[in-house]
Amino acid sequence: MKKGTNHFWSFAGTHFTYFFIWATIFGFLSLWLQQVAGLDGTQAGIIFSFMAFVSLFYQPIFGVLSDKLVFKKSLLIAITVAGVFIGPFFQWGFIPLLTINTFFGAFIGSVYLAFVLNGGVGVVETYVERASLVNKFEYGHSRLGGSIAGAVAAFVGGIIFTQNPYSIFWLCSFMSVVLTALVIFGDKVNLEDREQLTEEKNEVTRKEIFTLFKSKNFWLLCLFFVGTAAIYDVVDQQFAIYYRTFFHDISQGTIIYSRLLSIQVALEAMIMVPMPSVINKIGAKKGMIFFGCLIFIRVMLSALAPNWIVLSGARLLAAVEMPLLLVSVMKYISGAFDWRLSATVYLLGFNFSKQISVFAFSTIAGRMYDSIGFKETYIFLAVIVLIVTVIGALGLKNPVKESEIALGLEKGV
Numbered sequence: 001m002k003k004g005t006n007h008f009w010s011f012a013g014t015h016f017t018y019f020f021i022w023a024t025i026f027g028f029l030s031l032w033l034q035q036v037a038g039l040d041g042t043q044a045g046i047i048f049s050f051m052a053f054v055s056l057f058y059q060p061i062f063g064v065l066s067d068k069l070v071f072k073k074s075l076l077i078a079i080t081v082a083g084v085f086i087g088p089f090f091q092w093g094f095i096p097l098l099t100i101n102t103f104f105g106a107f108i109g110s111v112y113l114a115f116v117l118n119g120g121v122g123v124v125e126t127y128v129e130r131a132s133l134v135n136k137f138e139y140g141h142s143r144l145g146g147s148i149a150g151a152v153a154a155f156v157g158g159i160i161f162t163q164n165p166y167s168i169f170w171l172c173s174f175m176s177v178v179l180t181a182l183v184i185f186g187d188k189v190n191l192e193d194r195e196q197l198t199e200e201k202n203e204v205t206r207k208e209i210f211t212l213f214k215s216k217n218f219w220l221l222c223l224f225f226v227g228t229a230a231i232y233d234v235v236d237q238q239f240a241i242y243y244r245t246f247f248h249d250i251s252q253g254t255i256i257y258s259r260l261l262s263i264q265v266a267l268e269a270m271i272m273v274p275m276p277s278v279i280n281k282i283g284a285k286k287g288m289i290f291f292g293c294l295i296f297i298r299v300m301l302s303a304l305a306p307n308w309i310v311l312s313g314a315r316l317l318a319a320v321e322m323p324l325l326l327v328s329v330m331k332y333i334s335g336a337f338d339w340r341l342s343a344t345v346y347l348l349g350f351n352f353s354k355q356i357s358v359f360a361f362s363t364i365a366g367r368m369y370d371s372i373g374f375k376e377t378y379i380f381l382a383v384i385v386l387i388v389t390v391i392g393a394l395g396l397k398n399p400v401k402e403s404e405i406a407l408g409l410e411k412g413v
Contacts, residue, residue: 008137010186011128012145017179018124019146021083021172022117023153027261028161028168030238031254036165037095041238043102045366048237050103050110051118052359056352058119063347064209066126071189076127079120080183083176086116090169122351126343129330131189140276140327147272147322151265158258162251209344217336218345220395222353227388228292229325229350230357231381232318234365235299239315242374246308253308260312267319275323279331284399287328292389294321296382303378335399 033044065075089112098105132139160167212218240257247253279287298317305311329350337345361381368377 055118066343087170087173154261
């Protein structure tokens with residue numbers, strides 16, 4: 001291995017392929033459940049809730065394992081290989097399971113999908129984030145690959161979905177094959193003493209992990225993610241269905257929504273380029289607070305939108321929200337907590353707490369969509385975001401500088 005090579009493009013490719021799969025499934029799953037599986041809003045909400053619930057069991061385990069494994073890839077490869085079976089699962093497995101019983105099908109489907117997505121995302125993100133510190137490239141620039149993947153998935157997925165709803169899941173299987181190859185052969189970390197570092201990392205004790213639960217800042221961080229990032233996911237789960245209500249022709253609404261997502265994620269990709277520099281200047285905490293404010297504005301504007309044009313404008317705010325969140329949360333966790341526990345904090349503080357909220361809100365929101373409508377539900381969710389954002393602004397502490405974290409990671413101290 002040549003000293004100084006950062007292998008940036010391989011990690012960017014990992015982000016691209018993984019988040020192509022992510023964007024495809026979460027962008028079109030609600031439509032597939034409604035049009036192909038024949039489920040209503042409440043039933044679709046149950047499936048999203050089950051995915052969030054099952055991931056609660058994965059994330060603590062994945063967090064501790066990631067902190068133990070450091071740069072070993074066994075868990076990461078298990079997740080990418082599991083993604084290869086997405087196409088067969090949707091083609092031959094999911095609907096028969098749902099036909100037997102909605103709850104049974106939702107549970108089995110969630111065990112599989114949450115392993116690859118809700119649980120697996122933290123493993124992918126923390127691995128690349130650590131590699132970025134050691135290989136000396138910006139995590140946000142690698143994550144740009146994920147943003148580009150979202151734009152491509154939205155554009156291609158909308159066209160493919162209208163022709164054959166199953167094809168997009170087979171495309172996910174193909175991308176999983178590419179992802180696995182990148183992880184095995186391309187994603188390398190420039191540490192001559194990698195084995196020594198891994199051994200030192202294994203010295204992280206159970207006591208040190210449990211000290212997180214005594215930290216006020218950890219619980220405030222959890223609350224922040226519960227009331228902001230989780231609401232982001234809940235709103236987006238069935239937003240495509242709400243968006244189509246503004247059109248007389250359902251297929252036209254689907255195609256326009258697909259193009260809107262492409263524009264959104266293309267803008268997101270462009271904004272992701274300068275975002276690391278922006279967060280380095282304003283600080284990770286302020287970045288997260290700005291994220292919460294934008295979520296409130298977007299959800300409230302979506303509720304009050306009189307037509308699809310205004311609603312589309314509100315949706316495009318997500319192009320700024322996601323770069324703010326992705327860059328800020330990684331920098332905040334690394335700076336506000338012991339960097340040796342970064343994967344545990346990310347998977348517990350971010351993913352775990354977020355999925356608890358998604359689990360609670362998905363079914364509730366699904367029922368509210370059916371009973372009182374999307375507009376009223378969005379207003380309710382927007383108020384929650386505003387309250388939690390204010391609490392986060394007042395309570396979260398400021399993190400240390402990233403340069404100090406990188407120095408500690410290189411030295412293994």
